[in-house]
């Protein structure tokens with residue numbers, strides 16, 4: 001993708017903050033006034049809100065655009081809002097909003113994304129694409145490609161977590177592995193994390209923001225409201241501008257690397273150890289697979305099914321307990337063994353359905 005640098009910040013996270021929704025002109029002005037001390041880069045506010053239920057507050061609409069832009073100008077910050085239709089893009093640009101983002105519910109719909117892309121043709125405004133609600137990297141990248149093909153060169157993405165059937169801790173679990181995989185595939189595209197929509201609650205925002213910076217992600221989008229408890233949308237996850245200031249002050253910014261020679265030497269030695277251990281792990285996995293293949297031969301010859309549930313249950317319990325006794329997290333061992341077992345079953349089934357070379361025919365087992 002052809003891209004240009006747009007964020008203008010080096011060596012510190014880019015910060016977009018402001019209320020979930022623009023509610024009144026006074027609320028926007030107070031938000032901006034109190035956010036000034038937190039030194040944010042862009043003032044955000046939702047103008048048109050994609051809400052799950054029609055009885056929820058759906059945003060003020062076009063009438064709130066001048067409030068956002070005026071609040072930003074008065075307190076020296078650029079402005080940002082979410083767009084979901086061509087009409088939103090035109091209205092936001094007409095009023096002079098500096099950055100647009102596409103919301104998670106819009107990213108899932110290629111028709112809507114294409115409509116937005118067409119409306120952006122010929123503009124230079126930075127556009128950020130929030131991850132789709134479902135954990136689907138292809139959908140996320142596809143949306144970016146549509147925007148990029150319309151000629152938008154100032155691009156970025158917002159990692160806001162993914163909707164899952166039930167999550168005790170998070171509103172939208174971060175599934176960091178997807179952000180990491182996105183970074184691996186598109187290292188040139190800035191990623192900022194939205195801890196507000198990930199957590200859905202104030203007390204976890206700092207922790208998620210720090211985890212994003214620990215991974216070397218490029219910035220944050222945080223919902224901040226002058227009176228969070230009274231917010232017309234997403235009250236539980238909004239924090240005051242002052243709390244945001246504290247959080248930003250305490251965040252540790254990590255760097256991609258360091259020039260310290262001692263650090264570089266120790267890191268290299270440790271990485272060599274990791275490489276050797278990984279090679280041993282792969283050798284062990286290959287060895288395990290050869291045994292799986294022998295088991296498959298035995299099962300085929302005796303016409304026995306690939307899966308024995310009681311054996312699988314006992315194996316999993318044993319490995320999880322053993323992992324725990326070695327100081328590994330049980331969820332980690334469980335996830336690992338689910339992958340190992342899935343591949344064993346797949347391989348066994350492949351072997352059991354091969355035509356036996358020395359027998360031929362079906363049903364000879």
Ligand code: PEP
Pocket residue numbers: 020046050082102103104105130160194197
């Ligand atoms: C928002 O940023 O206010 C918003 C609606 O976020 P998302 O699209 O991530 O749900």
Ligand code: MN
Pocket residue numbers: 020021223233234
């Ligand atoms: Mn919100």
